[in-house]
Amino acid sequence: MSTDLLTLLTDQGWALALAKGCALTIAAALGGTALGGVMGFPMAVLRWRAVPVLSQAVAVYSGLVRGVPGLLVIYLIFFGGVQAVETLLHLGGNSAILGFVMAVIAIGLISCAYSVEVFRAALQAIPRGQVEAALAVGMSDLVAFRRIIAPLALRHALGGLNNVWQMTVKDTSLVSVVGLQELMRVAAIAAGVTRSALVFYILAAALYLAITLISQALFLRAEKALNLSFGGRS
Amino acid sequence: MTLDLELIAMALPLLATGALVTIKLAAVGVGVGLPLGLGLALLRLAPNRLLAGLGDGYAGLFRGTPMLVQLFILYYGLAEVPVIRQTPALWWFFRDALFCAGLAVVLNTTAYTSEIFRTALRAIPQGQIEAALAVGMRPWTLLTRIRLPLAFRNALPVYASEAITVVKETSLASTITVLEITGQAKRLMSQTFGILEIFALASLFYLVINLACLGAFAVLERRQARGMRP
Numbered sequence: 001m002s003t004d005l006l007t008l009l010t011d012q013g014w015a016l017a018l019a020k021g022c023a024l025t026i027a028a029a030l031g032g033t034a035l036g037g038v039m040g041f042p043m044a045v046l047r048w049r050a051v052p053v054l055s056q057a058v059a060v061y062s063g064l065v066r067g068v069p070g071l072l073v074i075y076l077i078f079f080g081g082v083q084a085v086e087t088l089l090h091l092g093g094n095s096a097i098l099g100f101v102m103a104v105i106a107i108g109l110i111s112c113a114y115s116v117e118v119f120r121a122a123l124q125a126i127p128r129g130q131v132e133a134a135l136a137v138g139m140s141d142l143v144a145f146r147r148i149i150a151p152l153a154l155r156h157a158l159g160g161l162n163n164v165w166q167m168t169v170k171d172t173s174l175v176s177v178v179g180l181q182e183l184m185r186v187a188a189i190a191a192g193v194t195r196s197a198l199v200f201y202i203l204a205a206a207l208y209l210a211i212t213l214i215s216q217a218l219f220l221r222a223e224k225a226l227n228l229s230f231g232g233r234s
Numbered sequence: 235m236t237l238d239l240e241l242i243a244m245a246l247p248l249l250a251t252g253a254l255v256t257i258k259l260a261a262v263g264v265g266v267g268l269p270l271g272l273g274l275a276l277l278r279l280a281p282n283r284l285l286a287g288l289g290d291g292y293a294g295l296f297r298g299t300p301m302l303v304q305l306f307i308l309y310y311g312l313a314e315v316p317v318i319r320q321t322p323a324l325w326w327f328f329r330d331a332l333f334c335a336g337l338a339v340v341l342n343t344t345a346y347t348s349e350i351f352r353t354a355l356r357a358i359p360q361g362q363i364e365a366a367l368a369v370g371m372r373p374w375t376l377l378t379r380i381r382l383p384l385a386f387r388n389a390l391p392v393y394a395s396e397a398i399t400v401v402k403e404t405s406l407a408s409t410i411t412v413l414e415i416t417g418q419a420k421r422l423m424s425q426t427f428g429i430l431e432i433f434a435l436a437s438l439f440y441l442v443i444n445l446a447c448l449g450a451f452a453v454l455e456r457r458q459a460r461g462m463r464p
Contacts, residue, residue, distance in 0.1 A: 067437070072415075177409055
């Protein structure tokens, strides 16, 4: 059994394929989380400030995406969006890049819906007094936001963002059903070619577990580091 | 964009049959996953280090890997194991995509549910437990009369959102040929050009199921809170 596994992994080159799949999974998760965070923070500010119309639009988007399965969102993006993205980015039929871009957009849209809620909760958790104090010493709205509100909110949000990240890593596996060659897809291909589904899916599970556990540890470190200047609540 | 009534008339019955499958899977997930998750939470809080460690390991494993992998291991992976193929009862179960999907949903939600109840059980004020012990309750009575009711009340609002997650997770069944809402939607999306309409309709089905679910939990919560109000 163990020599069989070794042959599969080295002689047939599946170890390399799985490693590439892992890299793509991490890249897609990073891209999706970054996209989600970059879009999610301003959206959360809109909700927090209760900007009319825009705030409701964000609420509907976030509620809808959080209410339906990620897989359904992914199907919508892939069936509905391929044409749009292709004309938008002029990828010239480079399907590998197109697939990745679509994946990041789909994952980012899902991740963003959850990030909005995390950031909104973080903004709401800022004590009123802190904002008022900033304004009282004469900071303009923008300066107060940049120096006081945003840093406080980001610090509050870190725990929630960790959850969103974990979820996003796992969500990248869903993109395999539309063909991006990330970890899950590579495992599925290997399972089909070698007729050893059990081995490859368990390997994939172990690799996902490694990704989530390692990134969890990194997040805890970041949280500690960020809390140092706040009296080290670690 | 004009509303394509013909498309909607074609899609609605298909999505409705899909919704029945979704509801069935979600009901199994909540109905079996809730008691199992509660049991796992108790196991994880057990004084026995080995048992608690095993429980933690299970929860970590299932929360740290995508459900799609878990589902594929159950459906494609286990079908390769000779023992399972040769035992009629096991093979009857594991060759059925619907059964595998149900099992995957249950195994997955059990891990998350245990996390919710573990937190709730630990949040019970120590004084309440000491009071129960002081009046001479045995561990079993303490569990059924004090710890579980209190934990249940604490956990209910959080569990409601886990139930919604279960509804959404059932969509993965579509990847192993089970035609629930998402599976039907995918088929319709690839056959027709009304991708947005299909998405909107499928979302509507999910939102109705979710709202019904939230409503049911709100009623439960109110009934649970009855004893708390003066």
